[in-house]
Amino acid sequence: MLLQRVITALVLMALLMPALLADSLLPFAALSLLMVGAAGWEWGRLNGLGAAGAVALGIAVALTCGAAWWTGWALAVPAIVWWLASAGWVIGGGLALRAGPPAWPHLPQVARLVLGWLMLSVAWLALTAAKQRGLGFILSAMCIVWAADIAAYFGGRALGRRKLAPSISPGKSWEGVWSGMVGVGLLAWGWMAAEKVWSVAGPSVFSALLAQRGLVLLVVGLIALCGLSVVGDLVESMAKRAAGAKDSSRLLPGHGGVLDRIDALLPVLPAVMALTAV
Template sequence: MLLQRVLTAVLLVAVLLPALLADHVLPFAVLTLVMLAAAGWEWARLNGWGGGRALLLGGAVAVTCGAGWWAGWADAAPMWLWWSAVLAWVLGGGVALRGGPAAWPHLPQGMRLALGWLILCVAWLALAAAKQRGVGFVLSALCVVWAADIAAYFGGRQFGRRKLAPSISPGKSWEGVWSGMVGVGLLAAAWLAAEASWPMLGPSVFSRLLATVGPLGLAAAVVLLCGLSVMGDLLESLAKRAVGAKDSSRLLPGHGGVLDRVDALLPVLPAVMALASG
């Protein structure tokens, strides 16, 4: 299992890194669209659409995102789109998590499928828009989630006492959430210091937020982004637990499925665009 995880991770980096560093957004946009369309297929399977019908949702994600690209939304989407996504995650995600795995299957299937389709489409548009702003911007947005996840894991193992959502993800604790926020705060400080000395990658999410909302606003944004990353992780865990699935699929050997790797990014990406576009 460890060898599979390592080999898959190396392959993903080998494919994603050149696209991320490319001057033009198109290679990165196409590659990530393929990944999120695959995540759409996984979401459909988790919510009762098997076989060929699951492919329909993945195709719908790809077609909708392509239409958004054609309309110019991957470059300059309206601000209401990002803020509506943030509001929907905060309110709708809170309601879904409160209901827990037992309530999830009782929601109309069409609503659950449409929810996944919308989440994935908006996240991809935000990802493409972030890449348009430069490598430093999109990379720092991705690192917010990675740093929060790593810090939460080690903080939870070391200090975890109070369970966050035991019916959804028994391993998560409030101490892990707070550790994740500290980890992202440290990342922001280190990134800003490095950016001042080595500006080769261009402006980051952190420098943009610092310039627009100041130090206190940046701190508040870190708290919001970390909270949203946890919500994205928990929502996917809820959908899996409702059907007794351990992973969203086996597309990524040793890692599970695409959703297992991008779930925390889905609410964070539109929030980054909302906060940094002010």
């Protein structure tokens, strides 16, 4: 299993890094479009669609994003889209998690599929917009999620006492969430310190938030982003638990599916764009 995880991670990095480093946005947009289409297929399977229906949902997600790119709309998304998406995640995600896995299948299937189509399409638009802001910006946005997840894992293992959502993800604890926030705070401090010495990758999310919103809102914003990363993770876990699935698919050997890797990014990316909208 460990060997599979390492090989898959190396292959993904070999594909992702050239696309991220390319001056043109097209390679990264195309690669991420393929991944978000695969995530749409997984979402369809988790929510009761058969093979053909799940493929159709994946294609619908990819076509929506592709149309936004073709018309040029993906390159100039209004800030209101990011704010509406973030509000939807806060309100809708909170309601869904409060109801729990037993209530999820009772939501009309069409509604669940439309929600998946929307959250994946908007996340792709935010990912593309973040890439336009520069390598430092998109990498720091992704690292917020990764740092929160890693710090939460180790903090939860060492300090975890109070369960966060036992019916959805028994391993998560409130102590893990707080550890994740501390981890992201340390990441932001270290990144901004490094930017003063070496800023070849361009401004990060952290320096953009500090410059545009000030120190207090930087701290509040990072706390909010950590919270949203947990919501994204739990919503996908809830859908899997309701479907009786351990992973969203087996597309990524050793890692599960695409959704398993991007679930926390889905709400965080639009929120990052909302918080740093000019």
